[in-house]
Amino acid sequence: MNITVVIHTAPWSHQASATALRFCEAALQAGHGIYRLFFYYDGVHNTSTLAVPAQDELDIPAAWRALIEQHGIDTVSCVSSALKRGILNDQEARRYEREASNLAATAELSGLGQLIEATAHSDRVVNFGA
Amino acid sequence: MSALHVVNKPQSRSQTLRSCLRLLQPGDALLLIEDGVYACADTGENRLLWQNLPADVSCHVLQPDLDARGITLPLTAFALVEDAGFVDLVCRHDKTLSWF
Amino acid sequence: MTEEASGNSEPRTLTFISRRSPYGEDYPRACLDMVMAAAVFDQTVNYVFMDDGVYQLLNGQQPARIHAKDLSAHFGALSLYGVENVFADHQSLLERGLENAALAMPVDVVDNARLQQLINHSDQVFLL
Numbered sequence: 108m109n110i111t112v113v114i115h116t117a118p119w120s121h122q123a124s125a126t127a128l129r130f131c132e133a134a135l136q137a138g139h140g141i142y143r144l145f146f147y148y149d150g151v152h153n154t155s156t157l158a159v160p161a162q163d164e165l166d167i168p169a170a171w172r173a174l175i176e177q178h179g180i181d182t183v184s185c186v187s188s189a190l191k192r193g194i195l196n197d198q199e200a201r202r203y204e205r206e207a208s209n210l211a212a213t214a215e216l217s218g219l220g221q222l223i224e225a226t227a228h229s230d231r232v233v234n235f236g237a
Numbered sequence: 238m239s240a241l242h243v244v245n246k247p248q249s250r251s252q253t254l255r256s257c258l259r260l261l262q263p264g265d266a267l268l269l270i271e272d273g274v275y276a277c278a279d280t281g282e283n284r285l286l287w288q289n290l291p292a293d294v295s296c297h298v299l300q301p302d303l304d305a306r307g308i309t310l311p312l313t314a315f316a317l318v319e320d321a322g323f324v325d326l327v328c329r330h331d332k333t334l335s336w337f
Numbered sequence: 338m339t340e341e342a343s344g345n346s347e348p349r350t351l352t353f354i355s356r357r358s359p360y361g362e363d364y365p366r367a368c369l370d371m372v373m374a375a376a377v378f379d380q381t382v383n384y385v386f387m388d389d390g391v392y393q394l395l396n397g398q399q400p401a402r403i404h405a406k407d408l409s410a411h412f413g414a415l416s417l418y419g420v421e422n423v424f425a426d427h428q429s430l431l432e433r434g435l436e437n438a439a440l441a442m443p444v445d446v447v448d449n450a451r452l453q454q455l456i457n458h459s460d461q462v463f464l465l
Contacts, residue, residue, distance in 0.1 A: 108328050115337075115465075122271045123245070123337070129301070133320035139328070148367050187370070219374030227349050227380070231327050232461045234335040237245070238457055252388050256356070259428075262453055334462045 115236030117152035118167035127235035143225040241330040245271035349460040358392040368465035
């Protein structure tokens with residue numbers, strides 16, 4: 108099966124993003140494909156490179172980056188959610204004259220059209236939120 | 238045609254579980270995850286909550302979330318699943334409705 | 338990455354169930370944005386208000402008083418986007434004393450059975 112996973116919440120604040128990570132790992136292990144990872148609303152915080160969790164906590168954004176890289180997963184951080192929350196790539200940082208960019212190289216900023224497209228082409232869509 | 242309903246909140250927190258319950262249909266599956274697993278702890282109130290489930294709705298609970306919360310005796314109506322079982326449920330049902 | 342949906346796929350039927358009251362959190366707006374995106378990309382859309390989501394339909398909202406944007410102001414654009422199937426759950430209206438209230442836009446008030454039918458006829462269901 109090809110599964111699209113949508114994550115709505117930030118790491119650590121709610122359990123959802125950690126659950127989604129485990130779900131994706133299990134799905135890939137079972138031989139399914141992740142058609143797209145779509146980070147929406149507060150979920151875009153999972154695609155920031157600047158989070159510094161405690162040493163004894165799972166580094167969720169890093170775990171996402173590793174999973175995405177290992178499996179070549181198409182990953183989108185919703186641009187309107189991201190901009191609002193200060194998750195910017197270089198282009199947007201320049202466009203809006205912000206001091207820095209922080210979007211993970213493993214994610215692309217794009218719109219809800221990518222979620223709709225994924226919904227049209229995936230066998231399953233699973234949302235994780237709070 | 239059937240749906241998997243995934244609920245991550247107990248009924249004490251919000252209307253979420255109650256709303257999910259009234260939209261369940263025969264053949265659907267219900268999976269409790271995260272804080273939703275408190276709803277299958279063996280208590281009088283929880284027993285009342287589940288007594289009017291539609292026929293032919295399978296109930297499941299995500300074991301890692303039970304273990305994390307120290308719930309050792311969930312109601313027996315709930316089948317314990319690991320993460321692989323969660324994936325399996327998603328695939329077995331035509332769509333997944335995530336209630337949060 | 339292009340914004341265009343693939344021209345090869347059949348439009349899907351997507352149901353969005355909005356369950357939260359407005360202004361306390363931004364989530365209702367996030368749901369509306371998804372509805373609009375689905376419509377723009379030519380999907381068949383059902384927009385359902387349920388639980389506290391029915392509060393979004395209250396007339397006479399004045400969100401400027403709390404420095405918020407008016408969510409209900411966007412409802413007028415829904416039909417322009419081709420979103421015609423807008424529903425409110427009867428039980429949710431009843432529980433909140435709104436069954437006779439004037440609403441911010443015309444909706445089909447539906448019962449449980451009709452909601453179940455909508456779910457059955459949808460390819461995907463999003464609950465926000």
